[in-house]
Every structure is written in C-alpha cells, then in structure tokens.
Amino acid sequence: MGWVEVDRVRCVGGIVHDDDGRLLLIRRAHDPGRGLWSLPGGRVEPGETDHAAVVRELAEETGLDVEPGPYTGTVLREPFVIHDYACRVRGGRLAAGDDASDARWLDAEAFTLMADTGRLVEGLVDTLRAWNALPRGAD
Template sequence: MSASSRAGVRCVGGIVHDPAGRLLLIQRANEPGRGLWSIPGGRVEPGETDVAALVREMREETGLRVRPDELAGHVVRGRYEIYDYVCHVEGGALRAGDDAADARWVDAAAFAALALTDGLADTLRGWAMLPRC
C-alpha cells in the first residue's frame, strides 16, 4: 500500500486494549485535532507498509512496541484515509512522545468524559472496539 492514494493521505491507527479492557488513547499535540483524544497513529511514509508505519508511529507516540493484527476498519477524515488495526503490546513503557501531548489507558467512564476527535466514539462503537470496562 502506498503512502498516498486518490482519496488523500494514507494513515494508520492502532487500537490497543490492555488486559483489563482499557483502551490506549493519546491526546493530540498538533493539528488536526490538537488537544483532542484519539487512538495513536499517523501517516504512512513513502515506501512504508501499513505494518511498518504502525509499529513506528506507536513507538514514537506511546513508547510501546506493538504487533499489528487484523484491520478493524477504515475511515476517511477530510484528506486523510485512515486504516485502523488491532494491535497487541509486546514491550516498552507507556509515555507520551512525538505528536502526543499525553498518553493513557482509559476505561469506559474516562472515555465518555474525554474530548475526542470527531467521529471516534461512533466509529469504535461500530467496530466493537470501545473500552471493555
């Protein structure tokens, strides 16, 4: 898959739940969506696969090493074509980095209280990927 397509800029996101069922979210440090909470991810660089981009972006934004698994779904947000994958943590220590102002595991109550990027809650609900606790 290439970094860009006719629809726009190809991006990836990582959907990660911890053993307690909490969802990993980052607070965006930059536009679009500065200050809002979303799943970690970013652009696929030229010559990069979705998997390589996702491993890189997750490490840069959260400090975690992940193993991407199945595609959860695909959304288009403006010029960004985003492919979100279920991921499993293989190591690292959670910390906000790169484009993230904060990173944390959130349960259902915390998720409902956060200012989320547009459409995130509905999208994750439709994919059965909301926090499980």
C-alpha cells in the first residue's frame, strides 16, 4: 500500500486575553470539535495574509475587532495547520457568530472547570500551557 498525500489547510487562530487575564474562547458550532470550546479562528482565504485572516475570523466568530500581534505557535490537526497569534481587542461587541454557537471570556476557574469536564478541544490546555497563554491564575 502506498502513501497518500493529504493536502493541508492553512488556518489561523487568535489568542486574546482581556485586561483581567481572561481568555476568549468560542464553542464550535460545526465539526471538527462541534460543541467543544476552542480558540476562535478559521481558514486563510486564497491571497489573504495570516493577520488579515485573524482579523476577519475573529470578527465573524466573536464580533470583536482585533489587532494581531506576535506569532505564538502552530498546531497540526490533520488536515488543518493552525498558526496562532496573540491578539488584542480594538473594539466591537462580543457576540457569537458564523462557526461559533457561543463566545465567552473565561477566567482561570471557568477554564479549569471546562477542562476538567472535557468541554475543551483536545490538546488545548497543554498547548496553551506550553505557550504561557492560559488565563491568568490557571495552572
């Protein structure tokens, strides 16, 4: 049996903390990860930069206008290659939309409860811990 080449899909995600150290998460409305909480983000459109995609995706999923900052890291969830960026909110009003059924700011306690009850996408806690991006006070 030969190897099958899988086309990877470039995606972006936004890691957004508010002034209180809470982390912005969305509940996924569609697969993969339907019903689970994750960082907001999505596919990079042809000809679009990562930063432009982060701004667009976060506006669509959370209603917030963000300014992308430094690259934080990459996660591979075949066939998706997700490049995550630290972001700060410039404006907008938090409201779930597009591929999100809910959007919330989570403090350390709420984040830990979601992790303990299996409501976060697989690997999110370990990835955010490795990137020092957990909500303030978590861990």
